[in-house]
Structure formats: C-alpha cells, structure tokens
Amino acid sequence: MRLLYHFPLSPFARTIRLALAEKRLPFEARIEREWERRPEYLELNPAGTVPTLIEESGLVIPEAAVIREYLEEAYPDTSLLGRGTERVEARRIAAWFDGKFHHEVGRALIGEKYLKRLSGGGQPDAAALRAAYGALKHHLEYIGWLAETRKWLAGANFSLGDLAAAAHLSTLDFTGDIDWSHSAPAREWYARVKSRPSFRGLLADRVAGVLTPAHYADLDF
Template sequence: MRVLYHLPLSPFSRKIRLALAEKKLEFELRLEKTWERREAFLAINPAGDVPVLAEEDGTVFADSWAIAEYLEETVPTPSLHGRDAKERAEVRRLVSWFDRKFNAEVTENLVGEKLMKRQARFGVPDSFAIRAGHANIGYHLAYIAFLCERRNWLAGDHLTLADLAAAAHLSCVDYLGDVPWSAHEETKVWYARVKSRPSFRPLLQDQIPGIPAAPPYADLDF
C-alpha cells in the first residue's frame, strides 16, 4: 500500500490526505517528526519536510504540489484541478494563495507558533506573531466569502484542490479554536460543506498528545 509521511497539523499533508481520499485511493499514514531529521527519511526527501508519498513500487514523491499533480495525472477522475484551462489556472492561483500567502500570514503565525514550536521544542511562542495571525485571518475569511458569493466552490462550479488547500489550512487553525467563525457566516457555510465530506472525517479524528482540539473542531454543526 502507498504510504504518506505526514504531520497531523501540517496543512500541506492535510491537503494531500484530502486529495487521496477524494480520489478514493487507499494509503497508510506514517507520522514523521521532521524536526528529528531522521537519516532514513532524509534519504528519501533531502528537503526534510512533509508530505512525502511513497508508492508500492518504491517511487517517492515530495512537495505537496508535485504530489497533487502526480495524483491528477495518474488518477484523473474525479478531477481536482479544474475542467478547462481557465479553471485550472484559477485553481493553481488559489492553491498558491493559501499555501503561500495564508500560510505565511496566518498558519505559521498561529499553528507554527502555538503548536509546532511546542512539539519541536523550538522555544516559546512569539506573541507578536500570534497577534499578527489573529489580525490577518479576517482578511482571508472575507476573501473566501467574496469567492463564495460568485461561485459554487472557490474556483468554479466544482470542488477542486483550491477548496482542499483552503480547508486544510483553516482546519489546522480551527484545531486551536482560532477561527472567528461567528463574524464570517458565509465562509463558515462553505467550510461546513467541505468539513461534512467523507474525505474530511479522518482529519477530524486527529489528536495531538497534550494539545486537545478546541471543542467545535470535530463538530459538523459548529
């Protein structure tokens, strides 16, 4: 069986978990504590980060976008990259938005400071970064609402990798209870649609030892 090396609250790992599940591909999850810099893991991915997908024949793929492209080319149905050139370009733009902009402005400032530093023992959280994360998230939630007002899903009429990337990042922040859902009802409705999909259920069962999920995290009627 293919193996996905991951961290539970890595949004990039979560994006690929969702993509695999949406394509109904079986896989085994293998926890990789990237801060330990295991030699065996570095041998298959010198970058030392997750996700990494290892196929049954021994082929290894690293980087979440490269893995997503590989999955789309080898298992094209259902398509997660868009139905035509324009939609595919929009999917790529939005995945980049969440994996770069949202990650830098929100995920790293909240999940990185409050959880990853603690797990990796990299020092105390930076209160300035946490305040910045709280200040930035509203802008992104409003942007998701803007997209939802004009489309059925974030990139168009169909669920795509853009929705999975956005939901992966938000789910990590939501684990900590740091998403102000009450002030962003339209975004909450969209997230509830993604959260209710069968592919999302395993993510809602994730638990970090010593850091329990916020009460609404696994609640579909949050």
C-alpha cells in the same frame, strides 16, 4: 500499500490526505515529526518536510505541490483541477493558501504556538501572533467573498482550491484558532467541505499537547 508520511498540524499533508481520499486512493498514514530530521526520512525527502508519498511501486513523491500534480496526472478519473481555465483558478486558490495564507497566518500560529513547544523551541512571539490573527480575519473575509460569488471557491466545481483552503483552515480549527462568527459565508462553505466523506480522517486527528475544541469534529458547528 501506498504510504503517506504526514503530521496532523501540517496543512500541506492535510491537503494530500484530502486529495487521496477524494480520489479514493487507499493509503497508510504514518506520522513524521519534521523537527526530528530523521536521516531515513531525509533520504526520501531532502527538504525534510511532510508530506511524502510512496507508491506501491516504490516511487517516492515528496512535497504537497509535487504530489498533487502527480496525483492529477497518475489518477485523472476524479479530477481535482477541472478543465481549461478552471485549472488556472483552482491552482491560483491553492497557491494563495500554500503561499500567502501560510506565510501570513498559518506558519506563525502553528509554528509559534505549537511546533515551537512540541520541538522544545521556546516561547511564542506575541507580536507575530497578533499580526497572524489580524491577517486571518482578512483571509476569512476573502473566503467569504469567494463563497458568496461562486458555488465553490474556484468556480462552479469542487476543486483543489477548496481542498487546499479547507486543509489550511482545518489545521487552525483543530487548534481552536478560528473564530467562525467572523464570516457566515466562509463558515457555510467550510461546513460543506467538512461534511464530505474525504474529511473524516482529518476529523479523527488528535495530537498530544494540543487541546482540540469540541466543535472541530462537529459537522453542525
């Protein structure tokens, strides 16, 4: 059986869980706590980050950005990138969330509020949290703008752009950090993504020590 090392608070692992589910590729999900730096895991992925995918053949594919390109090449039938110039925009949106959004919002909120505590790393930095919540509002507005001008975030077709965006947002929704009243079109787009069968696994996540709001798993939130 295909095996995926992941952690529920990792938006990168969430993107790959969604991508595998969209492509209908069954996998066993195994929790890996990055901060434990297990020697056996570092042999699979020297960077020590989740996710890492292991194919039945034994092929090891670490890092979300590497895995998603691999999945597109190995299993092209359900394409998550589309064709031609659509691929540029789908990758741009995914890079936006993996880079800019994670750097400005996700890393601070998840890192300061939860990973620090789970890994015994001390108190959150209040200034970093304030800056992250401020940036989150701008990102919700940007998503809302994209969702109002296009059917899906990268254009006419559902793509990796939607998956990456939803993965990052779902991590923060899981921890109750998103105020959806800030953007109605962003909320409407997220409700559409959340209703896809590929999302079910994420909605069943629970993490000890993290209080997940009731609306997290509610499709009619």
